[in-house]
Amino acid sequence: MLSWFAIASLVILAVLVGGVLVANRLAPPATGEPSHALPLQSAQTELDRELSPLLAAHPGRTGVIFLVDGVDAFAARAIAARKAGRTLDLQYFIWHNDLTGRLLASEAHDAAERGVRVRILLDDMNARGLDPHLLALDAHPNIELRLYNPFRNRENIGRAFELARRMVSMNHRMHNKAWIADGRVAVIGGRNIGEQYFSADAEVNFRDLDLLLLGPAVEQASAIFDRYWNSTAAVPMATLGAREPKALRDLLAAVVRDARGERARQYLDRVEESQLVREHYRSALHPHWSAGIEVVADPPVKSTDDDRAQWMVARLTSMISATQREALVISPYFVPGEDGTARLAALTGRGIQVGVVTNSLAANDVYAVHSGYAGYRERLLRQGVELYELRTNEHVHAATTFVGTRAALHTKAFVLDRSRGFVGSFNVDPRSKNLNTEMGVLFDDPVMAGHLREEYLRLAGPALSYRVQMEKDGALRWIDGSQSPPVVLDSEPDAGFVRRVLARASGWLPIESQL
Structure with missing residues (x-):
């Protein structure tokens, strides 16, 4: 039998050899062109027109609504995406490829189809296996997707070797969660994107909390997003995988089709009955307005x-x-x-x-x-x-x-x-x-x-x-x-x-x- 010393030596040798083999595919540079939040306009988009009178009535104050209920939290994101006319900036630690993940991806894609600029920044640690879907979204001319601190080796043994070689740096992850529309509306809190966060899972669901923000503090959220988006840790998805146009179109079509299916319809029926949706469409939402709100974040690295x-x-x-x-x-x-x-x-x-x-x-x-x-x-x-x-x-x-x-x-x-x-x-x-x-x-x-x-x-x-x-x-x-x-x-x-x-x-x- 091999001694423990011999086994440890073989493991170390394998890591070193693997490191040499993938050395030229480590730590991809952030090669994306810098971009920033677009200037606010008084009446350019539906959100501008809806919020301008409210903001004028509460100068210097941010409106806030607590989102305790998971269905309300989903509805807030979906409504913001549907009403966006200028930008969507989305930043998440996890985006699951499940019912609610596909529904919200479909909302982002629909916004891009209307001409909205969509920027999506995801942490890469939980994105394994999602490359085809991410590349399909990124292929849209109005969508750009970047990964935070990504693996250059996307699959199998190369990924394992890279993890071993970059153990320290790969341990640093982006845990932020933000959904920002037109620089006017932001949803910030504890929820990632997935069924368990939006009361849609058949078995386990999370007790969670987000804040829906309207007004000045949203500009702080946008500035934070820009710092992360333009940081050395954010790498364009397009540099991490090859695009095959037809396959990507077919995959995106399947995502959109699933988002219109029967199970999606059942969940969306629940969304339409949510308190936030009912009050929104009755123009009965009553946010609390406060001058004491600040959006904060760690430095990007x-x-x-x-x-x-x-x-x-x-x-x-x-x-x-x-x-x-x-x-x-x-x-x-x-x-x-x-x-x-x-x-x-x-x-x-x-x-x-x-x-x-x-x-x-x-x-x-x-x-x-x-x-x-x-x-x-x-x-x-x-x-x-x-x-x-x-x-x-x-x-x-x-x-x-x-x-x-x-x-x-x-x-x-x-x-x-x-x-x-x-x-x-x-x-x-x-x-x-x-x-x-x-x-x-x-x-x-x-x-x-x-x-x-x-x-x-x-x-x-x-x-x-x-x-x-x-x-x-x-x-x-x-x-x-x-x-x-x-x-x-x-x-x-x-x-x-x-x-x-x-x-x-x-x-x-x-x-x-x-x-």
Whole structure:
């Protein structure tokens, strides 16, 4: 038998040889021509004409609508695309090739057919296998698609060798989520593009949150998009694959056909019944107007040599540390680390109420993340932090449009002192802090804080979450308050033996910095 040393040597040799073979196909340069948001016009497009009177009535203020319901969140994007007449700028970590992904791709294609300039920037890590679809969209004269930090080797062993050779650089991903129409409307928050984010999956759907923005803060979102689009990390799709015109046309036709099929029709019927659609077409939408809204993001490329004062983590942690009375956090992936745990303990030590809603083991889709969180759970409870874990099999659905049999948390937000807060893509974990780029909306507005606090209380309530408590002997208990009297559980609820074992085993690995 080969010794471990011999096996390790062979692996290293294979990586080095593979690196040589693909060395000329690594780290593709950002060769795209620079482009920028087009100037706003007073009445050029339907969105211009609809919003100009509202903006004139609320000078210097941004309109905001909370999008808690998944169907409403889909509708907001679809309506913005249909009404766009100048530009669509779309930036996402994940765009699934499923029902809602194809529907929204079809909306973007329809806009391009009307003459709208469409720019799409996707992170490449989750785009594997989508090249034909991406090339088909990119082939349209009014659509340009770029990939963030892409693999030059698109398939099979070349991709594996490249990952091994570029392990450090490939670990940096773009986690931003933004849908911007005509520089007038933006949807920013936690949702990627896919069925699970829009209450369309038959099994698992996410509890998530976006903000629909109208007005001045949208220009900030557009400026952020431009910085990413023109950065060294954004590579044109056209440089990464060959186009075969007929095959691309046939593929795009299939996407459009699926978007008009029976299953799509059933989902779109639900969309037409959504509250946002009904109010939009009755001209009954009532956004809250605020001067205290700012769209923020990490720099397009985060480097260890950066001035970290420009990173989102620096700004968000300084806000949380300045809390005076109450800090309520929603984070599906919650791995606070030593620094975050100390920061929350410092708050409770000053008599400040601190609460966190995160996923239970049963609701979490990444065992390792839950093990990372579990390593801090007892310490947080000892310091007086209130912990709530989303139940995956809740008895009461909080929204009639929620479908599927299981739920998971995906909202990333916090609200401080009932006055300030954040909604966006940033998880409280090492990956969001140090590796991924993130984006979101900061606000200083009591009305918005009230809405977000209500959402926190809804998620933390007994219908949707277990409360975690610690006994005097240090044992953990999960309180199911949905039953009367409340039921006390002494192990991770709704999680089978195998899931518990895998989560515990993940905790033995030295991978916290990657979570």
